[in-house]
Amino acid sequence: MDLIYTLNIIGTFVFAISGALTASEKKMDAFGSAVIALITALGGGTLRDMLIGSQPVGWMLDPNYLYVVLAALIFCYFFKIRIMKLTKTMFLFDTIGIGLFAVLGVQKTLAFGLSPAIAIMMGAVSAVFGGVLRDVLSNRVPLIFRKEIYATACLAGGALYFGLTQTNLSETWSIWIAVAVVMGIRFLAVKRGWGLPGIK
Amino acid sequence: MDLIYTLNIIGTFVFAISGALTASEKKMDAFGSAVIALITALGGGTLRDMLIGSQPVGWMLDPNYLYVVLAALIFCYFFKIRIMKLTKTMFLFDTIGIGLFAVLGVQKTLAFGLSPAIAIMMGAVSAVFGGVLRDVLSNRVPLIFRKEIYATACLAGGALYFGLTQTNLSETWSIWIAVAVVMGIRFLAVKRGWGLPGIK
Amino acid sequence: MDLIYTLNIIGTFVFAISGALTASEKKMDAFGSAVIALITALGGGTLRDMLIGSQPVGWMLDPNYLYVVLAALIFCYFFKIRIMKLTKTMFLFDTIGIGLFAVLGVQKTLAFGLSPAIAIMMGAVSAVFGGVLRDVLSNRVPLIFRKEIYATACLAGGALYFGLTQTNLSETWSIWIAVAVVMGIRFLAVKRGWGLPGIK
Numbered sequence: 001m002d003l004i005y006t007l008n009i010i011g012t013f014v015f016a017i018s019g020a021l022t023a024s025e026k027k028m029d030a031f032g033s034a035v036i037a038l039i040t041a042l043g044g045g046t047l048r049d050m051l052i053g054s055q056p057v058g059w060m061l062d063p064n065y066l067y068v069v070l071a072a073l074i075f076c077y078f079f080k081i082r083i084m085k086l087t088k089t090m091f092l093f094d095t096i097g098i099g100l101f102a103v104l105g106v107q108k109t110l111a112f113g114l115s116p117a118i119a120i121m122m123g124a125v126s127a128v129f130g131g132v133l134r135d136v137l138s139n140r141v142p143l144i145f146r147k148e149i150y151a152t153a154c155l156a157g158g159a160l161y162f163g164l165t166q167t168n169l170s171e172t173w174s175i176w177i178a179v180a181v182v183m184g185i186r187f188l189a190v191k192r193g194w195g196l197p198g199i200k
Numbered sequence: 201m202d203l204i205y206t207l208n209i210i211g212t213f214v215f216a217i218s219g220a221l222t223a224s225e226k227k228m229d230a231f232g233s234a235v236i237a238l239i240t241a242l243g244g245g246t247l248r249d250m251l252i253g254s255q256p257v258g259w260m261l262d263p264n265y266l267y268v269v270l271a272a273l274i275f276c277y278f279f280k281i282r283i284m285k286l287t288k289t290m291f292l293f294d295t296i297g298i299g300l301f302a303v304l305g306v307q308k309t310l311a312f313g314l315s316p317a318i319a320i321m322m323g324a325v326s327a328v329f330g331g332v333l334r335d336v337l338s339n340r341v342p343l344i345f346r347k348e349i350y351a352t353a354c355l356a357g358g359a360l361y362f363g364l365t366q367t368n369l370s371e372t373w374s375i376w377i378a379v380a381v382v383m384g385i386r387f388l389a390v391k392r393g394w395g396l397p398g399i400k
Numbered sequence: 401m402d403l404i405y406t407l408n409i410i411g412t413f414v415f416a417i418s419g420a421l422t423a424s425e426k427k428m429d430a431f432g433s434a435v436i437a438l439i440t441a442l443g444g445g446t447l448r449d450m451l452i453g454s455q456p457v458g459w460m461l462d463p464n465y466l467y468v469v470l471a472a473l474i475f476c477y478f479f480k481i482r483i484m485k486l487t488k489t490m491f492l493f494d495t496i497g498i499g500l501f502a503v504l505g506v507q508k509t510l511a512f513g514l515s516p517a518i519a520i521m522m523g524a525v526s527a528v529f530g531g532v533l534r535d536v537l538s539n540r541v542p543l544i545f546r547k548e549i550y551a552t553a554c555l556a557g558g559a560l561y562f563g564l565t566q567t568n569l570s571e572t573w574s575i576w577i578a579v580a581v582v583m584g585i586r587f588l589a590v591k592r593g594w595g596l597p598g599i600k
Binding site: 055136 | 256260337
Binding site: 031035046050055056057060061063066136137 | 451452453512515521536552
């Protein structure tokens with residue numbers, strides 16, 4: 001699954017940039033930025049691995065994840081101003097990352113022999129928990145609890161992925177279709193201002 | 201232990217309602233409410249299981265916990281207004297939940313071969329950590345650090361439960377007595393405005 | 401390694417005092433203070449152990465850690481006013497604690513067969529995560545993300561310790577030298593107002 005590994009690394013890279021930009025807005029120093037970038041990029045997979053009992057957690061066995069976060073920080077340091085103007089590009093990459101992590105999280109959890117409902121949930125956890133930690137550590141109500149439906153998109157995409165694995169479709173196609181659906185829902189949600197109804 | 205399982209499910213249900221109501225106050229959408237409900241209901245047991253090394257964490261092996269949280273959310277959606285008027289009923293159920301989780305947490309930790317002091321502490325963690333996470337994610341100082349002595353009640357009830365297991369009393373009676381003591385302390389504390397002295 | 405164990409206990413004691421004083425500033429009651437003290441003192445090692453898969457986490461197998469935190473709380477309760485005037489003494493002990501935890505974290509992670517880069521990072525996690533949790537639970541942006549370079553000092557000291565273990569130097573000397581370097585960097589950073597450059 002070399003393709004998946006590559007995309008996973010890309011997702012890590014983009015999430016790290018998202019964390020570093022948030023840290024920068026909060027006027028944190030270089031170390032704080034590195035920590036927030038690391039947590040944003042790796043936090044989701046870490047929680048998933050601790051919950052399902054995959055320890056040591058995945059990224060600790062592969063130093064490439066740390067190098068990718070480091071690369072993202074260096075990238076941010078040099079290209080900060082341009083990235084700010086590339087908001088749409090960032091949004092694209094962020095959405096790709098969420099789509100991938102949502103599907104890869106389902107895959108890993110199923111491989112640990114857990115049930116589909118739990119696997120789909122762990123996919124969403126992988127995809128969004130890093131962003132939740134980023135927001136909590138920056139001392140604000142996590143974005144995910146206030147608007148957007150992107151976690152819901154993760155659940156839908158994760159469920160679709162599980163459904164596709166039960167068919168004759170190849171693993172690669174199952175992943176791509178599910179990732180595309182997560183991305184599609186998120187794009188439409190932002191474009192059309194979709195939201196879920198509140199309880200109130 | 202069918203009785204215990206049933207009560208555990210009830211505790212999960214009531215904590216989920218508590219989380220959903222908090223999310224609603226903070227004007228979160230349906231997804232945010234679901235996450236907060238899930239975390240409030242399952243957070244304590246999750247931390248306990250990760251600390252004692254029971255992985256995958258308990259609720260991941262039994263989908264009923266997810267269904268109960270879902271049921272609580274649906275219940276909240278339809279009966280929101282009436283629940284607000286049922287504050288006292290909610291307080292009763294919440295207290296039952298805390299009492300049960302405090303005692304069940306002790307039981308599970310002892311079953312993992314850890315010492316009584318640690319087990320009593322893990323009981324309190326099971327009972328209160330979900331509420332702490334709920335408050336942190338809602339961006340406020342956790343209630344437990346500001347007033348009430350209910351965590352202390354958990355420790356007292358947990359210690360009592362351990363003491364009773366060393367006697368000839370049946371497991372069922374040990375649990376009921378300890379749960380009743382936790383509930384009793386909490387009721388009295390709220391009714392009489394008890395608090396612990398601050399360090400200052 | 402009796403010396404190390406002793407120093408570890410001292411580090412726990414001092415971090416517990418740091419947590420209790422923070423809780424006191426926030427006007428928390430005795431229980432809240434105990435929880436914050438516990439989390440500040442044991443939080444770093446707990447996260448490290450959950451990440452590397454050392455479960456149950458270390459302090460759960462040795463009740464002395466709980467007793468030390470309790471002793472710190474009693475100490476705070478009786479000597480609060482004097483400690484406030486001993487800020488410099490506290491800073492000294494806090495720095496000793498950070499230095500020791502940074503190095504001991506590297507040692508334990510290497511013993512689990514993980515790579516040096518990960519081990520150095522886990523050393524910093526052991527040293528600073530308790531303080532991060534303390535700040536998050538007190539509802540403020542963690543100090544570490546706003547100023548000081550002490551986590552960077554941990555990484556430098558951890559890397560130095562790893563380097564020294566590759567030489568003929570004894571374990572004891574390697575530890576002392578690395579701890580001294582962490583402390584030295586932190587002292588100089590505070591004295592001279594060092595900071596790391598922000599990304600902005």
